Amino acid sequence: MSCQWREKVALYVDDELPPAEQQEFSAHLNACPECLAAVAAQTELKKAVRVAGARYSAPPELHAAVYASLHPQKNVSLWWKWALAPLCAVLLGVVGFLLFPRAQSDPMMAALVDQHVTTLASEHPVDVVSNNLHNVRPWYQGKLPFTFNMPEVKDSPFELIGGKVVYAGQNPGAELLYQMRQHKISIFVFQAKTTGSGRATSRDLSFNVSSWTQGGLRYYLVTDASKDEAGKLTAMFEDANRR
């Protein structure tokens, strides 16, 4: 005879039962191998569909076309903002360049500090705007010749703002922008073969910069937050990419 709960397997797996019934079903699974097997099969199928179904990413030209459609013609009265934005970027870049020690072992660091301040000066600092890593990470599919993991930052002091594709030395990489209180943090990810290697950190008057290599990828962190706070995000990334 079939178990009375059996017809609710899909509702249970889809988390569509009322909370009390959901809990009751969970308890029931301990005593009913038949329902347990059905839940396991349904969960496996759902997972397989989720993985296989997330097949297509919008091509870069569609991103560009949609973005352009949202910014058709800027108001003339705003022209000075557009004039000032690159100027600010250049000035901040120069400040960053002057304050950043030149004697870095990894020449990428200086370039990425400049990229970080340019991002902060931009009206549109990121191309994919989301605080959900499950939106940001898939956005890079088809845009970069590699993939990487991102940590879940929900229960941490960090908030994900979004990301974009950047180039350094003609090589594409990811820039992920985070916020911690009033501080912005950029995490850059490149293929290690196109950059330096080893672990390096730097502290100067303006930015904390650190870099490390993991799984064939080179990570750089640039921020004006403290070294300890930056270290926490570094550890979270290292942990996420150890799995």
Place this chain on the structure above:
Amino acid sequence: VSLQSSPNSDFEKLALPLLDPLYNFARWLSGDADEARDLVQETFAKALKGFGGFQEGTNFRAWMFRILRNTFLTSKTSLEQRNTLQAEEEGGMEDAAVDHETPELKLLRCADTEMVQKAIAQLSPAFKEVLLLADIEEMKYQEVADALNIPMGTVMSRLARARKQVRDYILQTVGGKR
């Protein structure tokens, strides 16, 4: 430099993260890259135009998917698909419930991504769209119902039938290889 809030920037913040999911949905529905691109662009254009009338508190994601789906329904591809597949979609509910036979969990685990993609591709549009929204976009039943403008009961029955067809396809394919 802070962003000045405007209807466009509000829309952009909400809509841009949906670009890839909308494109994925459009590709599955239409089966064509160019048509999917056009569908997404048209969806964004329509949504931006109607954003002024969008009521706060309404599910924005479901609203965007609904616009895309309605746009697709008026497309040539959709009309052709409906002409050939309508009979299949109108099946009864007798086998809509979850299958009561013992699931072949090991066989399901043998399914590779390509096989599951083929299983999804062979679904009729009405089943495919429900499965995509529920299992890939992880929408709740009510959200799927809102996006597709169909009753929640229809969502549940179509989802059950879609999953059964995918499952049967996998089991037959894996079983046939053994």
